[in-house]
Amino acid sequence: MADTAREIVKANGFSDVVTVIKGKLEEITLPVEKVDIIISEWMGYFLLFENMLDTVLYARDKWLVPEGLVMPDKTSLYLTAIEDAEYKQEKINFWDQVYGFDMSCIKKQAMVEPLVDVVDANQIVTHAAHLKTMDIGKMSTGDASFSAPFKLVATRNDFIHALVAYFDVTFSMCHKTTGFSTGPRARPTHWKQTVMYLEDVIAICEGEALTGTMSVSQNKKNPRDLDVTVQYSFNGKRSRASRTQHFRMR
Incomplete structure (x- = not known):
């Protein structure tokens, strides 16, 4: 290259x-000893997958002048929930019985690995929750590992089968602030969205909220992989749920 x-x-x-x-x-x-600006397209799926951010921060700390710029300079991670009964039945619940054989052990593996795909905006069931904003010019490497609470309020009566994560990117130091979103309501990008299927099917009514906490960290064996833990609870008119699920992006 x-x-x-x-x-x-x-x-x-x-x-x-x-x-x-x-x-x-x-x-x-x-x-040269120092540089005035660092431009890098470091973002991965789920923003942090493949751990390219650490390299940008290394370059920033080693070469950037005190008043220098990192572009893009801000990123924000969001979470929403979707209805996706068709995919969950065809690709995940399918393993419960395959031509008469119990292959549910494969189902467990399928649940652990998030799906990277373009989500139809019509599948969105809740408002989005903001999880994390990172200022690339000021953050430290440890800031990429975090735990954040979320509250997903339903916009209609429907079912929740999965959580969907996406991110926005901002160039705030330009003459005119610009950027883009990888969300399901925006123009599709190669980052798509990250879909995490839940073990529970949650029947949610408009105005009710699914609450919980999402924790994100580098995998200890392979720092390019991401470990994501979601603890969620729901107490609605038509269903209840409380569970902790672990996901791994690799």
Whole structure:
């Protein structure tokens, strides 16, 4: 990729302006002591998957001048809930009985791994809850591991089969603030949304709320993976539920 980038720079007459350096960021040497701006598309699925943020923070702490900029500079993670009986039945509950055989052990694995896909906005059952905002210019590496409470208030009578996480990205230091959303109501991006199916099917009425806490951290064996724990409870007119579920993005 770096070699191709050099060819593009040369072909367009910018060799005296743009310098392409090939190598792992933690191992390279820059031709300058400090930089004024760092631009990086580090975001992964669920914002934090693959742990590229640590590399950006390393570069910031090593090379950025005191008043320098990191772009994008702010990201926010959100959670909502959806109805998705069809997928859950076809892809997850399917394993309860496969041609007469009990394969429910595979179902457990299917529940642990979140699905990355584009969610139809018509499936959304609740308002979104804000989980976390990160200021990339000021945060520390440990801030990417967190626990946050959530309250998802239903907008209609329906069922909840899964939680959906997505994020917004902001360039707030530009002349005019700009950015984009990876949410299900926005134009689809390659990040899509992250869907976590619940063991319970929750019958929820308009105005009722599913409450809980989401905890996110790097996996201890593989820091590129994410461990997500969701503790939720619900006490509604038509159903009740209280459970802790563990998910792993890998």
